[in-house]
Amino acid sequence: MHAILATLGYVFSPDGSRILMIRRDTRPDDIHFGYYNGLGGKLEPNEDVVAGMRREVAEEAGLECRRLELAGTISWPGFGRNGENWFGFLFRIPEWSGTPLVANDEGSLHWVEKSDLLAGRLPMWESDRHFLPLVFADDPRPFHGVMPFAAGKAQSWSYTTT
Numbered sequence: 455m456h457a458i459l460a461t462l463g464y465v466f467s468p469d470g471s472r473i474l475m476i477r478r479d480t481r482p483d484d485i486h487f488g489y490y491n492g493l494g495g496k497l498e499p500n501e502d503v504v505a506g507m508r509r510e511v512a513e514e515a516g517l518e519c520r521r522l523e524l525a526g527t528i529s530w531p532g533f534g535r536n537g538e539n540w541f542g543f544l545f546r547i548p549e550w551s552g553t554p555l556v557a558n559d560e561g562s563l564h565w566v567e568k569s570d571l572l573a574g575r576l577p578m579w580e581s582d583r584h585f586l587p588l589v590f591a592d593d594p595r596p597f598h599g600v601m602p603f604a605a606g607k608a609q610s611w612s613y614t615t616t
């Protein structure tokens with residue numbers, strides 16, 4: 455399978471109760487428009503996933519990641535606008551430095567309650583509700599999931615933990 459490699463990171467507030475999210479609200483043609491999402495994006499050629507995650511957080515939020523924890527991976531066959539396959543590396547970012555930006559070219563940044571994310575009280579991809587409990591588990595273990603998409607909707611979800 456050919457896939458676009460990407461990162462998706464969740465920056466925790468110092469007390470761990472809130473998560474820094476981007477609300478994709480600048481480009482109406484964005485497939486994520488109006489949704490809250492973690493920070494991240496496509497890996498660049500010859501970039502490892504940790505370097506890619508650090509770069510994306512610096513570019514999107516103006517923060518330096520001090521510690522990253524691999525939460526898991528997800529294969530998203532058919533996720534892209536034109537049916538491209540995506541493969542994402544998901545990270546928890548509990549330690550960082552700097553002052554978060556209020557916005558970037560893709561949208562505005564917001565500290566949201568972790569409980570609101572887990573309860574689905576924010577506009578986001580419906581499919582995120584399947585894996586976010588694994589990312590924010592009290593005793594997190596790396597997971598590896600598959601979530602096929604068709605016509606912009608998740609068709610199924612399966613995962614294993616390590």
